[in-house]
Amino acid sequence: MVKVPAKDIELVEPYVDLKVKPVDALFLMAIGLTYAGVLVGIVYLAAGEDFLKGLRHGFLLGVGLGGISYLVVYLNNNYVLPRIERFFLWWIIWCGAAFLIGFFGFLLTYLILHLSKAEIPSFLRQKENFLLSAFVTGILTYLTGLLVYLFVRMRNRKEAVEKLAVEADYKLTLRMVDVHFLINSLNTILELIERDKKLLEDFTNHLVRYLRGVLTTAKIIPIRKELEIVKSYVFVEKVRKGREIVLSIEADEKLLDEPIPSLILQPIVENAIRHGMPEDKYKPFGISIGVKKNGKYILFTVLNNGRPIEEFHPGIGLSLLIKKLEVHEGSLILKSKNPPCFMILLPFNSQKRGMSNESAHS
Numbered sequence: 001m002v003k004v005p006a007k008d009i010e011l012v013e014p015y016v017d018l019k020v021k022p023v024d025a026l027f028l029m030a031i032g033l034t035y036a037g038v039l040v041g042i043v044y045l046a047a048g049e050d051f052l053k054g055l056r057h058g059f060l061l062g063v064g065l066g067g068i069s070y071l072v073v074y075l076n077n078n079y080v081l082p083r084i085e086r087f088f089l090w091w092i093i094w095c096g097a098a099f100l101i102g103f104f105g106f107l108l109t110y111l112i113l114h115l116s117k118a119e120i121p122s123f124l125r126q127k128e129n130f131l132l133s134a135f136v137t138g139i140l141t142y143l144t145g146l147l148v149y150l151f152v153r154m155r156n157r158k159e160a161v162e163k164l165a166v167e168a169d170y171k172l173t174l175r176m177v178d179v180h181f182l183i184n185s186l187n188t189i190l191e192l193i194e195r196d197k198k199l200l201e202d203f204t205n206h207l208v209r210y211l212r213g214v215l216t217t218a219k220i221i222p223i224r225k226e227l228e229i230v231k232s233y234v235f236v237e238k239v240r241k242g243r244e245i246v247l248s249i250e251a252d253e254k255l256l257d258e259p260i261p262s263l264i265l266q267p268i269v270e271n272a273i274r275h276g277m278p279e280d281k282y283k284p285f286g287i288s289i290g291v292k293k294n295g296k297y298i299l300f301t302v303l304n305n306g307r308p309i310e311e312f313h314p315g316i317g318l319s320l321l322i323k324k325l326e327v328h329e330g331s332l333i334l335k336s337k338n339p340p341c342f343m344i345l346l347p348f349n350s351q352k353r354g355m356s357n358e359s360a361h362s
Contacts, residue, residue, distance in 0.1 A: 032066030033059055035144060049121045057118075061109040065141060068101050068108075095142060102141025106134040188240050203239045206232040214263065223291060223298075224256040230265050234287065237273050244284040245273065251291035258298060260346055261328050265289065267321045268302045268332075268342050276306030276340055300344040301335070308338030 037058035044054025076097055084093065110130070113120055123129045185207055192200035213229035227249055238245040269287060277285055290301035312334060314322065322332050330346040 030066075031144060032062035032064075032069065034062070035140070036062035036065055039140070044121060047121060047123050053119070057109070057113065060112065061105060061137075064109050064112075065101060065105040068105050069098075069141075072097050072101055098142035099138040101138075103134050103138035105141065106137040110134075184240055185236065192239075199239065203236065206235040210236055214266075219262055220259045221262045222257045223251065223260055226260060226262065226265055227251065227256075227289070227291075229263065230269055230289065233266055234269060234273075237270075241273075241277070243277065243281065246284050246286045247289070248286065249289045249291075251289070252293060255291055255293060255298060258348070260298065261324060261330075264321060264325065264330075264344060264346075265300060265302065267317045268344075271315075271318060272302065272304040272306065272340065275309075276304050278306050294345070296347055298344075298346045298348060300346070301341065302343075303339060303341040305339055307340075309334075309340050310337070312337065 037055050040058030040061060041051045041054035044057070045051040076093065080093065110120070110124070124133060189200065189204065189207075192203060210229060210232040213225070213232065231247060231249075234245055234247045269289075272287055273285070286305045288301075288303045290299075290303075292299050318332065325332055325344065325346070328346060330344060333343040333345065335341040335343050
């Protein structure tokens with residue numbers, strides 16, 4: 001039993017953790033003003049100086065730190081860090097840059113105050129205290145920058161996951177209604193017009209149900225509807241290929257109304273028909289789908305009696321499915337190669353959250 005990894009398909013931009021938006025400049029400025037202003041004011045007050053004067057000097061320091069921070073982060077994220085492959089080196093540069101922002105930001109603020117002939121507290125005019133203050137400012141800037149980075153990273157990853165889900169759904173849908181499938185289905189309809197009117201009616205009904213299910217189905221649907229889409233797809237393929245394809249479904253009745261991501265079984269069934277069909281045209285090709293509860297998970301099993309899997313490398317269709325499942329905290333597992341058997345594990349709660357999110361956006 002092996003968890004199937006997805007083929008490397010780029011659906012979101014690389015270095016998503018490093019992405020800094022223009023609005024982050026305001027965020028960095030607000031952080032710099034707040035922590036620098038209040039902190040310097042408290043330090044001045046503890047040293048017997050005027051708190052308001054410390055607040056003003058702190059705000060000046062905050063402006064400098066915020067502006068320099070955004071400039072350095074923007075340059076690093078767009079021109080330096082994306083060229084670094086080693087994670088350890090990435091952190092060294094990040095730590096060094098954050099510290100230097102605070103250190104030189106303090107020096108710049110001190111220089112501005114000195115040139116403007118502003119009154120500088122006596123303890124800062126001492127060389128030891130001056131260097132110590134610059135060093136401490138660098139350390140605090142690094143810690144603050146780390147918090148900002150974690151916030152930006154969390155936000156960017158959330159947006160990336162949402163984008164991944166949308167693009168995986170879109171690309172998976174396109175694969176299900178590709179040009180060859182549509183053309184072959186239309187040719188089948190033309191052949192059936194003169195040959196079998198009853199079969200033509202059934203084929204057309206199932207084709208319409210399948211296409212409607214693929215093109216108009218919501219992102220989260222009940223298991224019952226997912227199985228109906230698979231039934232229609234198998235009937236269409238059975239007529240198109242002129243082969244005996246027997247679909248059997250054993251599902252726990254209590255689970256049929258459970259919400260799941262739409263169109264997760266069809267790619268596995270399609271893969272079975274495309275690669276597992278027996279060479280003997282007179283041998284029935286059986287596909288068995290099982291649905292049952294497994295602890296906190298819904299377990300789907302797709303088994304067929306066709307050709308065994310020799311070397312398995314997931315193609316684009318299954319890779320898109322895997323990425324889609326990952327968004328919903330699920331996974332695709334290759335249970336056995338002979339007979340070919342795939343399993344899908346989906347946690348119950350994540351699907352209900354997905355249905356709630358979809359309802360909120362509809």
